[in-house]
Amino acid sequence: MNSPVRVAVIGAGLMGREVASAFGRWFALLDCPVRPELVGVCDVNAAALDWFHSVPGVKYFDSDYRILLAREDVDVVYVAVPHHLHESIYLEVLRAGKDLLAEKPFGIDLAAARRIRDEAVRLGRFVRVSSEFPFLPGAQRAYQLACSGALGRLLEVRCSFLHSSDLDPGKVANWKRQTQFCGQAGVMNDLGLHVAHLPLRLGWKPVSVHAQLQSVYPNRPDGRGGRMACDTWDNASLHTTALIGGESVPLTLEMKRLAPTETNTWVFEALGIDQGVRYSTKEPKTLWVYRRDREQWWQKTDLGFATPFKTITGGIFEPGFPDLLQQMWAAFLAERAGVLGDRFGCATPDEAVAHHELWAAALQSHRRQTVEKMPALLHQ
Ligand SMILES: NC(=O)c1ccc[n+]([C@@H]2O[C@H](COP(=O)([O-])OP(=O)(O)OC[C@H]3O[C@@H](n4cnc5c(N)ncnc54)[C@H](O)[C@@H]3O)[C@@H](O)[C@H]2O)c1
Numbered sequence: 001m002n003s004p005v006r007v008a009v010i011g012a013g014l015m016g017r018e019v020a021s022a023f024g025r026w027f028a029l030l031d032c033p034v035r036p037e038l039v040g041v042c043d044v045n046a047a048a049l050d051w052f053h054s055v056p057g058v059k060y061f062d063s064d065y066r067i068l069l070a071r072e073d074v075d076v077v078y079v080a081v082p083h084h085l086h087e088s089i090y091l092e093v094l095r096a097g098k099d100l101l102a103e104k105p106f107g108i109d110l111a112a113a114r115r116i117r118d119e120a121v122r123l124g125r126f127v128r129v130s131s132e133f134p135f136l137p138g139a140q141r142a143y144q145l146a147c148s149g150a151l152g153r154l155l156e157v158r159c160s161f162l163h164s165s166d167l168d169p170g171k172v173a174n175w176k177r178q179t180q181f182c183g184q185a186g187v188m189n190d191l192g193l194h195v196a197h198l199p200l201r202l203g204w205k206p207v208s209v210h211a212q213l214q215s216v217y218p219n220r221p222d223g224r225g226g227r228m229a230c231d232t233w234d235n236a237s238l239h240t241t242a243l244i245g246g247e248s249v250p251l252t253l254e255m256k257r258l259a260p261t262e263t264n265t266w267v268f269e270a271l272g273i274d275q276g277v278r279y280s281t282k283e284p285k286t287l288w289v290y291r292r293d294r295e296q297w298w299q300k301t302d303l304g305f306a307t308p309f310k311t312i313t314g315g316i317f318e319p320g321f322p323d324l325l326q327q328m329w330a331a332f333l334a335e336r337a338g339v340l341g342d343r344f345g346c347a348t349p350d351e352a353v354a355h356h357e358l359w360a361a362a363l364q365s366h367r368r369q370t371v372e373k374m375p376a377l378l379h380q
Contacts, residue, residue, distance in 0.1 A: 002033075005333055008040035008074045010065045010089060012048040015080035015103060015130070016041065020055045022326040029326070030310040034333040036076075042068045065089060069096035076336070079103060080130075082175045083183050087112040094119055099126040101332050104193035105359075106352035108183040113356045117349035126336045128346035131197040133161075133266045135327040137306040137319060138279035138287050139198070140344060142268050145289070146202055151272030154244050157204065158269045159195040160254035162262035166217070166234060173220035177230035185359035186215070186233030191255040196355040197347050198268055199242065199251060205354065206240035206251060210371045211362035216258055234258050238362050253358075264321075285318050308343045309334075 007023070009016045023038050040060030041052045049061050062068040069077070069092060077093045078101045079086070086107045093100045100120070106129050107113040120127040133139055145151065165171060175181035176190055183189040199205075214235040222228035238253040256262070267280040276290030278298075287301045304315045307323065309330040334340045361372040 002035075002337075004035045004037035005075050005336070006039045006073055007036045007076045007078060008042070008060065008068055008071070009038065010042045010068065010077060010079045010093075011081035011103075012041050012043035012045070012052060013080060016043070016048070016078075017051060018322065018325050019078055019080075019329070020052065020058075021322055022329050024055065025326070028311045028313065029330060030312060032309045032330040032334060033339050034330075034337045036329065036333055040068050040071065040074060066092065069093060069098065074098060076101065076333075078130075082181045083108045083189055084181045087116055090116045091119055094123050094125045094127070097125075099336060100128075101329075101346070102127060102129050102352075104129055104131060104347075104352065105183065105185070105189040105356065106193075106349065107356070108189070109185070110353070110356040110360045113349075113353045117353050120349055127349050128332050128335070129193065129349065129352045130328065131193045131347040132321075132324040132328040133194055133281070134198055134201070134344060135308060135324045135331065136266075136279075136281070136284070137303045138281075138284065139266075139268060140306070140308060141287050141303065142270070142277045142279045143198055143202070143344065145275070145277045146198075146270050150275050151270055151277065152274030153247060154249045154270060154272045156271050157199065157242070157244075157249060157251040158254070158267065159199060159252070160256075160265070160267040161191045161194040162254065162259035162265040162267075163191070163257045164259050164262045166257040167260060169217055170221060172223040173228040173230050177220065177228070177232050179231050182232050184363060185356075186213075186236070187255045187257055188233065188236050188238075188359040188362060190232075191257075192236075192253075192359060193347060193352065193355055194266060195253045195255055196358065197351065199253075200351045200354050201344075201347075204242040204244050204249070204251060206238075206242050206358060206374055207248075208371050208373050209238050209240045209358060209361045209365055211239075211365040212237045213362070213366045214258075236362065238358070240358075284320075 042062040042065045043049045076099045080103045213233040219227045235256040240251045242251040269278040278288040289299045305313045365372040
């Protein structure tokens with residue numbers, strides 16, 4: 001194994017800590033030819049930085065990301081900060097000569113995403129965007145089946161990512177509930193790449209969209225005894241048409257913070273005339289495959305630990321969220337080193353721009369109550 005890739009994190013919140021966890025048990029990976037080393041962390045919140053003192057190997061604890069970016073012994077930066085800060089910090093990472101694993105949605109809106117993508121191209125930096133669910137064994141199997149053509153002519157596709165904790169009106173608000181920090185697209189910015197990544201990778205690009213957006217609670221507790229205005233979209237249902245194999249196929253994308261009974265449910269379903277596939281994290285080890293025979297039936301397969309990068313974990317065990325993040329990082333580092341092979345790669349800047357194009361059209365559709373055609377450049 002070559003010398004480690006030196007990684008730093010900007011934004012030591014929920015996601016920043018997950019990186020430390022994924023790297024801390026890197027030895028569990030059996031066939032990843034690249035090894036990361038977490039060398040530095042930056043956050044404006046001292047308490048968030050403090051947590052990283054328990055992580056072996058971290059030597060830089062900065063409260064100003066410019067100080068971190070000036071350090072020469074940092075190769076890759078992972079940035080997990082609120083969306084209004086994406087563009088400025090991502091651009092500075094790139095201009096400091098570092099590669100970037102960006103968090104979704106890759107800029108607060110379409111214009112920002114395009115500027116980040118274009119600057120990465122101009123500077124020749126390696127940039128990918130965080131989206132971990134496709135690295136689940138069930139999602140991989142569904143993706144491979146969809147790629148294989150075995151489904152036959154597609155009849156419909158549904159991709160969903162569903163939360164329910166916001167149903168509680170007493171839940172304290174954070175920056176994700178305010179447009180100025182989360183973006184006009186609201187829940188689409190927050191949960192959207194999770195649903196758009198696989199269809200876009202499969203080339204299933206919507207050519208038109210009709211959106212239904214809901215904003216349910218206008219304010220929430222602010223955690224300090226007061227109330228905070230909440231002006232983002234909570235739920236989004238996008239009824240799109242995708243051109244797949246020259247045919248118009250209904251493709252539904254659902255992103256919801258208020259979906260009763262759903263904790264963190266990611267669903268990918270594609271039904272064709274010959275076969276169909278359904279995978280949901282509600283049944284994390286179960287792959288459903290529909291077959292049309294003389295009778296029509298669903299075949300249920302119990303999946304094990306068939307992750308893209310092999311690990312020490314026994315094949316019959318179940319993977320979870322920390323495993324996915326580790327797999328996604330392995331794919332990022334392997335692709336950066338040119339050794340990904342035929343494994344699934346992380347979401348690209350072009351895919352992130354394409355998903356923002358969808359959200360821009362969805363916002364327009366909801367505002368005008370129309371079916372919006374996607375810009376021509378999206379389906380070239
Ligand atoms: N891939 C996923 O599954 C997933 C899940 C949750 C969030 N996210 C994304 O991760 C990003 C962060 O979300 P989160 O839930 O971790 O948020 P968070 O609020 O838990 O953490 C954000 C951190 O950024 C810090 N921060 C703010 N301004 C900063 C600055 N100028 N310099 C350095 N640090 C700064 C905050 O103090 C905070 O600790 C967002 O883009 C979000 O969409 C991705």
